[in-house]
Amino acid sequence: NLRNTAPRKQWYQRRVRGIQRIPEGMCDLKLVEIDLNQNEVAVIPSAFTKNESLRVLRLDYNSITIAGIPNEILADTTISTLSLEGNPLDVRKFREMAGYDKYLERYAATKRKCD
Numbered sequence: 001n002l003r004n005t006a007p008r009k010q011w012y013q014r015r016v017r018g019i020q021r022i023p024e025g026m027c028d029l030k031l032v033e034i035d036l037n038q039n040e041v042a043v044i045p046s047a048f049t050k051n052e053s054l055r056v057l058r059l060d061y062n063s064i065t066i067a068g069i070p071n072e073i074l075a076d077t078t079i080s081t082l083s084l085e086g087n088p089l090d091v092r093k094f095r096e097m098a099g100y101d102k103y104l105e106r107y108a109a110t111k112r113k114c115d
Helices: 024-028 046-050 072-074 091-095 098-112
Strands: 013-015 032-036 057-059 082-083
Touching: 024 046, 046 072, 072 098, 082 098
Parallel strands: 013 032, 032 057, 057 082
Antiparallel strands: none
């Protein structure tokens, strides 16, 4: 009787409320999903590019503009779902950002896996 001893990926989520700035240490947490909805965050730290576990970053209803989104977040992360609904950003300009095409590939690949 052989047992599969390969470690399974566990899904962890962390929800934080009442912040204006994402603490740098949060970027290093080995979480799959971080929920920072309904805060006053204006900038996404580029330090998230070092986190290879993070797949979902929820930042709905914050204060994020195009200037607060580093291109590296789109181009050089494992984030496949970056949720930014309700932020004061221009969606057209967001889609024109360098790295958006790479982000869209990751997003589409995730959606195909779920179907």
